[in-house]
Amino acid sequence: MTLHIETPLIASSAMGGKNGQTVWLKMEALQPSGSFKLRGIGHACEEYARRGAKRFISSSGGNAGLAVACAGRQLGVPVVVVAPETTSERARELMRREQAEVFVHGASFTEANALALSMVGERDAFIHPFDDPLLWTGHATMIDEVAHAGVTPDAVVLSVGGGGLMCGVIEGLRRNGWDKVPVIAVETDGADSLAQSIEADTRIELPRIASIATSLGARQVAQAAFDWTHKHPMNSMVVSDQAAVAACIRFMDEHRVVVEPACGASLAVVYAGHPELAGFRNLLVIVCGGVTATVAQLQDWERTLAAS
Incomplete structure (x- = not known):
């Protein structure tokens, strides 16, 4: 499955x-x-959950963040998404609908990504939008x-x-x-x-x-x-x-x-x-x-x- x-x-x-x-x-x-995005992000989330991750953190104002939220909800793992200020209200609402906690920070992905990385704790997994084997x-x-x-x-x-x-x-x-x-x-x-x-x-x-x-x-x-x-x-x-x-x-x-x-x-x-x-x-x-x-x-x- x-x-x-x-x-x-x-x-x-x-x-x-x-x-x-x-x-x-x-x-x-x-x-x-x-x-x-759900293909790769779902695969990554399943693997990180298997390794013991208790929370997923992502930096994305769009499809990647929504895929993490969707995967986390299905796996029963809490999700935090840091989205840049350019993220539409619709995208934020879609992520919240999937039970993600959404923070809006920074003018671009670079700033949002930096905050997301700073939030990653010992039992968290960081889910990158595109750069992960x-x-x-x-x-x-x-x-x-x-x-x-x-x-x-x-x-x-x-x-x-x-x-x-x-x-x-x-x-x-x-x-x-x-x-x-x-x-x-x-x-x-x-x-x-x-x-x-x-x-x-x-x-x-x-x-x-x-x-x-x-x-x-x-x-x-x-x-x-x-x-x-x-x-x-x-x-x-x-x-x-x-x-x-x-x-x-x-x-x-x-x-x-x-x-x-x-x-x-x-x-x-x-x-x-x-x-x-x-x-x-x-x-x-x-x-x-x-x-x-x-x-x-x-x-x-x-x-x-x-x-x-």
């Missing part, structure tokens, strides 16, 4: 069909916490499910924030013998720490996040994520906030599922029919989900970005 569920793998007629291409959607937005092993199970379904992808499209999803997907690809399957790593302009790191050939830190896709808002990717850019076939792409939001709204219309712009980034390159995707017959897209955006907010962003 795991804390996450096995999610549907859907061949999308709305997104595929061009030049005989099939676009497979791994619907991680349907996880109980609303995003893929336990998380990557948990995230890798989504690729195991694709393999068990009998689908062999020619490429995987996914969004990158801190790089936890990417590390997990690559771990999954490699343990299923798909070492040569390339990853298309997508970010939004203003939250593109991986793309800039690849260009500079060193792990850079963004001075600030200048994108509405706040779930991609890691100013620096995990070291392991950057290391994979030298060891696994990869293509980095950057899309605009406007393209990401438009993709969210189109996806909602076509698939009746609401996702946030961080997820919309990867959907956008598929909708755009990017030339570099044309040669792949079976294209796997990780619909990573996200619960911080509402329909009304997506529509408001669409109007604002169109006017700017």
Whole structure:
């Protein structure tokens, strides 16, 4: 029994069909916490509980914090989440609904993370949003499910924030013998720490996040994520906030599922029919989900970005 569920793998007629291409959607937005995060965070929480942790502490204003709260509630372990001031009231309420104690501190993740770390006691476990090998092993199970379904992808499209999803997907690809399957790593302009790191050939830190896709808002990717850019076939792409939001709204219309712009980034390159995707017959897209955006907010962003 795991804390996450096995999610549907859907061949999308709305997104595929061009030049005989099939676009497979791994619907991680349907996880109980609303995003893929529950896979890795659930796995980590189970392991830390097994080691004797009596409380989980996390620093996240979004999907990771909600996943920790969801995992802690199911395991019967108290959860403290330190969220930055930019965290929406909706996100705070969702975490409290899962019985987490929520503290709001600092202008950014950096300050919130520092406070969270200072709170960790001897019997606590700190649950990092993206930089923990336990998380990557948990995230890798989504690729195991694709393999068990009998689908062999020619490429995987996914969004990158801190790089936890990417590390997990690559771990999954490699343990299923798909070492040569390339990853298309997508970010939004203003939250593109991986793309800039690849260009500079060193792990850079963004001075600030200048994108509405706040779930991609890691100013620096995990070291392991950057290391994979030298060891696994990869293509980095950057899309605009406007393209990401438009993709969210189109996806909602076509698939009746609401996702946030961080997820919309990867959907956008598929909708755009990017030339570099044309040669792949079976294209796997990780619909990573996200619960911080509402329909009304997506529509408001669409109007604002169109006017700017």
